[in-house]
Amino acid sequence: MTVPTVDALVFDVFGTVVDWRSGVIRDGKRVNESKDITVDWAVFADAWRGEYRPSLDRVRRGERSWQNLDALHREALEELLDRFGVEGLAETEIEYLNRVWHRLDPWPDAIPGLLRLQSDYVIAPLSNGHVRLLTNIAKRAGIPWDLILSAELSGHYKPDEEVYLTAVDLLDLDADEVMMVAAHERDLDASRAAGLHTAYIHRPLEWGPDEADSTEKPDESAYDIVADDFVELAEHLDASPIIR
Amino acid sequence: MTVPTVDALVFDVFGTVVDWRSGVIRDGKRVNESKDITVDWAVFADAWRGEYRPSLDRVRRGERSWQNLDALHREALEELLDRFGVEGLAETEIEYLNRVWHRLDPWPDAIPGLLRLQSDYVIAPLSNGHVRLLTNIAKRAGIPWDLILSAELSGHYKPDEEVYLTAVDLLDLDADEVMMVAAHERDLDASRAAGLHTAYIHRPLEWGPDEADSTEKPDESAYDIVADDFVELAEHLDASPIIR
Numbered sequence: 001m002t003v004p005t006v007d008a009l010v011f012d013v014f015g016t017v018v019d020w021r022s023g024v025i026r027d028g029k030r031v032n033e034s035k036d037i038t039v040d041w042a043v044f045a046d047a048w049r050g051e052y053r054p055s056l057d058r059v060r061r062g063e064r065s066w067q068n069l070d071a072l073h074r075e076a077l078e079e080l081l082d083r084f085g086v087e088g089l090a091e092t093e094i095e096y097l098n099r100v101w102h103r104l105d106p107w108p109d110a111i112p113g114l115l116r117l118q119s120d121y122v123i124a125p126l127s128n129g130h131v132r133l134l135t136n137i138a139k140r141a142g143i144p145w146d147l148i149l150s151a152e153l154s155g156h157y158k159p160d161e162e163v164y165l166t167a168v169d170l171l172d173l174d175a176d177e178v179m180m181v182a183a184h185e186r187d188l189d190a191s192r193a194a195g196l197h198t199a200y201i202h203r204p205l206e207w208g209p210d211e212a213d214s215t216e217k218p219d220e221s222a223y224d225i226v227a228d229d230f231v232e233l234a235e236h237l238d239a240s241p242i243i244r
Numbered sequence: 245m246t247v248p249t250v251d252a253l254v255f256d257v258f259g260t261v262v263d264w265r266s267g268v269i270r271d272g273k274r275v276n277e278s279k280d281i282t283v284d285w286a287v288f289a290d291a292w293r294g295e296y297r298p299s300l301d302r303v304r305r306g307e308r309s310w311q312n313l314d315a316l317h318r319e320a321l322e323e324l325l326d327r328f329g330v331e332g333l334a335e336t337e338i339e340y341l342n343r344v345w346h347r348l349d350p351w352p353d354a355i356p357g358l359l360r361l362q363s364d365y366v367i368a369p370l371s372n373g374h375v376r377l378l379t380n381i382a383k384r385a386g387i388p389w390d391l392i393l394s395a396e397l398s399g400h401y402k403p404d405e406e407v408y409l410t411a412v413d414l415l416d417l418d419a420d421e422v423m424m425v426a427a428h429e430r431d432l433d434a435s436r437a438a439g440l441h442t443a444y445i446h447r448p449l450e451w452g453p454d455e456a457d458s459t460e461k462p463d464e465s466a467y468d469i470v471a472d473d474f475v476e477l478a479e480h481l482d483a484s485p486i487i488r
Contacts (some may be wrong), residue, residue, distance in 0.1 A: 068416070122379060132416035135366060135391045147379045148391040152414070170396070172312070172376035 010126035012182035015206040018104035051076035068130035102136040113230020116239040124149040159190030199225035254370035256426035259450040262348035295320035300401045312374035346380040357474020360483040368393040403434030443469035
């Protein structure tokens, strides 16, 4: 693989930087304990995340105006609480649960890799999460972003090209000076179509251990870089090690 | 003074966080050495900064379209190089000098104060500098912003209210949950008119030691907080000390 010269790296967040599924399960189990119920929060998490793309696509097709992920997550959450028979949550408890998406933990390699990359590149998230959500995730987990980029800044959602081009513009770069890093081919294919370089990170555990075998790693030729984690990405990009 | 409860602090940068004048003088002196000339870069710095407000105001009045500070600084720089008789600079040297605004050092209290504030508040710049310029200043100097906010995100320049309201919106807060921190009353007065809380920081050295006595500190009642530096600001806001 020939590694291109870029100035900035932008990262998908849900699934690529943070493990959304474990976070939802963690906070859901606390709801089980406090309400003495037995919801399967792994199934709940997958169903919640499953509502994600259709709700974004309704925004993307112009069937509804742009709203941030808190609003879209909340609509889906209310429907799912009903479907899973979770009753008796106070408004503050529902809102706290909805904001679990602000309290997700990074994959173990994410911060070690980002710290190395940060010494040589400008690094930023480029997620469908809104600016404040991404700020909260980073502040809570200590993710060392140089700045927060988000679909929100374009008024569109990925994979609309406006998201990528707005980020490139705010970085004051040309598209080919920026690399999009993601665990999802749809995101990377749209980035490449917008002129960005691309790095695929393999996250077989995104949908849980039972789905690990069905997540196929693309061929090495599909993107500029195909790597197993952020530390391997940093090595491909010759980023300086923090501890030798 | 009754200190209000806020969730986020946004900071003017040139003069408030960083010492633009010393930075321009520092890099200018290197031009003197390399070109064997004797320009007074303190006078040059003041003249360059003096072009700032008129050029922003032409954008604000709609006499010209929005352009970032690199473009506005460059126009003024070319005129001033001519006026001060600086000749023989290559294009790369002119461009390097123009980007001195990306290489400014923080006032000595800025990072110690921001580190304390960051543990209790969301902190961000809110400058007329564009996103990339503010990112570069922060990355070079290690300023621990949680996110980069900028006039650029609104397509306006301070003190237009759109700048403040766009920042409040991206923070997902109400205006009175945000405090604007600046060394300039014009900025603070416009912030207050937009509904934000305000903190004045006294920077008598912004225009150099000769002007220190003519920079008057406003009355304590003029803003929510009037402080001499960022550490005093952190103390007023009860931010946790990093080292006790």
